[in-house]
Amino acid sequence: MPPRRAVTGRSQEPRQRFVEELRLLRSRKGDTLRQLGETLGWDWSLFGKMESGHTLGSPEVVEALDQHYGTPGLLLTLWELAAGDPTQFRERYRRYMTLEAEAVSLWHYAVSVLPGLLQTEAYARDLLSAGGSRGQELTRQVQARIGRRELLDGDAAPRFRTILSEAVLRTPLENAEEWRAQLEHLVALGERPNVIVQVVPQELGLHALTNTDTMFLRLPDGHTVAWVETGYSGQLVEETAAVERLQLSYDLVRDLALSPVESRKFIRRTLEGDSCEPST
Known part of the structure; x- marks a missing residue:
């Protein structure tokens, strides 16, 4: 027929x-x-x-x-x-990448994995491999992700804040030395003037973004958009009211997070293999 x-x-x-x-x-x-x-x-x-x-x-x-x-x-x-439509995820992500390159500031929350802007090559390779990438496609994706890190370099680099669930720091790479290198890289980035790294300890329990990886982008015209992602898809949120609701949730989580200084201490204790209990 x-x-x-x-x-x-x-x-x-x-x-x-x-x-x-x-x-x-x-x-x-x-x-x-x-x-x-x-x-x-x-x-x-x-x-x-x-x-x-x-x-x-x-x-x-x-x-x-x-x-x-x-x-x-x-x-x-x-x-x-x-x-x-599965083709729409690729289109939305391409648009997000364009906006990310234009952003004057970025702020982010991570549920279980580090944001791409803070990943070492080894971390990116392991993560993308776990997602099913192989061979030349894996190499291409790793190179593209590492290339994105240049966004945070230079005098004109945008301000970037990430709030990490403790689960991010409790999910190591298989290779202990590569995991140590990733944590050291994270500490070093957190000492840059344009990068703020904070941690939300698990002991604080459930909160407004418990299962939502979110990136906010402040654009040159003052408008803010958000990218909300799961392990299988992502959505670019541009409608003002929806972005404001997400920002309120983010602000509530930021209020719970350790300060940048305490967060660096927390990550260093992870490097040292201690219990990672926040200092009092």
């Missing part, structure tokens, strides 16, 4: 179809982007980014659009298809 031929003239690629439907519905309604923003209560530029394909927006925004256009469930279904 021959393959079914699409007769609508619409794109069969999930993200592009979502974008096309957004544009079509707004055109039929006769709204400008500013009018849409004023009616629904979101910054109009968000809808422009959604219609250009730069972001998918959040489910809350899409549900509001469905209600506004009288298309219950249509846009949300298209959004779910676009968000679940």
Whole structure:
């Protein structure tokens, strides 16, 4: 049986179809982007980014659009298809990497592994190998990750803060010497004027970002975006209200973390093989 031929003239690629439907519905309604923003209560530029394909927006925004256009469930279904398309993770990550290179400051929380900007080559290789990379592809990915570290070098380097769950320091490399080198590298980076490293001890229990790796990027125009990642996917969050909610969670975790000075002592005790109990 021959393959079914699409007769609508619409794109069969999930993200592009979502974008096309957004544009079509707004055109039929006769709204400008500013009018849409004023009616629904979101910054109009968000809808422009959604219609250009730069972001998918959040489910809350899409549900509001469905209600506004009288298309219950249509846009949300298209959004779910676009968000679940595996090709979209690569596209979102490429956009994130572009924004990371432009950022004037970055702040981060790590659940169980070090952020790429702080990894040694050995750490990056072990981590990427565990994720399934092999051969030339592994070599390429390691080189790309190590190249990213240059972002923190030089007089014009952005400010970078990372808050590490203690689990990060309790998950060593198989090679003890390579793990020691990684921890020494971490201590040295924490002594740079533009880098702040803090630790959240496990004894403090659950908190607002217990299972969420998050990176915030402050861009030159003052706008902040966030990258939220699991072991299998990632999401670029650009909608202002969603970013602000994540920032509030981050601030609560920062209040729990050891100071930069105490955090360096904590990491050094890990190097020495001690119990890593915070000093009093």
